[in-house]
Amino acid sequence: MFRWLNCRNIFFMHTRQTFTKAEKLCNKQLIEKLFTKGKSFFHYPFKVVYYVVGATDPYSGNYPVKVLFTVSKRHFKKAVDRNRIKRLVREGYRKNKARLYDELNETDVKLVIGIIYTGRGLPTYCETEKKIITIIHRLTVELKKT
Structure with missing residues (x-):
């Protein structure tokens, strides 16, 4: 089901906005590879670690991304x-x-992505969403480079 929305003269494709268990990163081998071989960047208050999965890695599921969220x-x-x-x-x-x-x-x-919150205070939803949008944009730019 797709629906085109006009939001401030920008067209977005509206898909199901779900986060299923299959999208959550749980595999210990992948988590270990993420933190040992993955690339990272910092966008305050988040540190983002990402790893492009190879053909031999134990990746299962139909989703193109698996995500891990952590807070210290x-x-x-x-x-x-x-x-x-x-x-x-x-x-x-x-x-x-x-x-x-x-x-x-x-x-x-x-x-495979790890999003680590490194800030000291409790964030608001608006701050968090703006930062996540810029993180997603930066990830797409980084992936185009490789």
């Missing part, structure tokens, strides 16, 4: 705060991932 226990002692930040980041990613998916479907590349 050192900076946020209460699980309530960590979970809130992860929920905000996950929501921002869920609503804006279509641009990244469109780019990856054109190139037939599979990607």
Whole structure:
């Protein structure tokens, strides 16, 4: 189901905005490769680590991206705060991932991403969504380079 929306004279393709379990990064081997062989960049308050999956890697699923969200226990002692930040980041990613998916479907590349919150305070949803949009844009630019 596709629907074209006109938002400030920019056309966006509206797809299902879901985040399923299959899109969540759970495989320990992939997580280890992500942090050992992956490339990274920093966009305050996030550190983004990404790894283009090779043919021999244990990647399963129909989705072009698997994502891992983390928040430091050192900076946020209460699980309530960590979970809130992860929920905000996950929501921002869920609503804006279509641009990244469109780019990856054109190139037939599979990607593993780790988004690490490194800030000290609790963010608002608006801040988080703006940062996630710029992170997704930067990821597409980085992927075009390779």
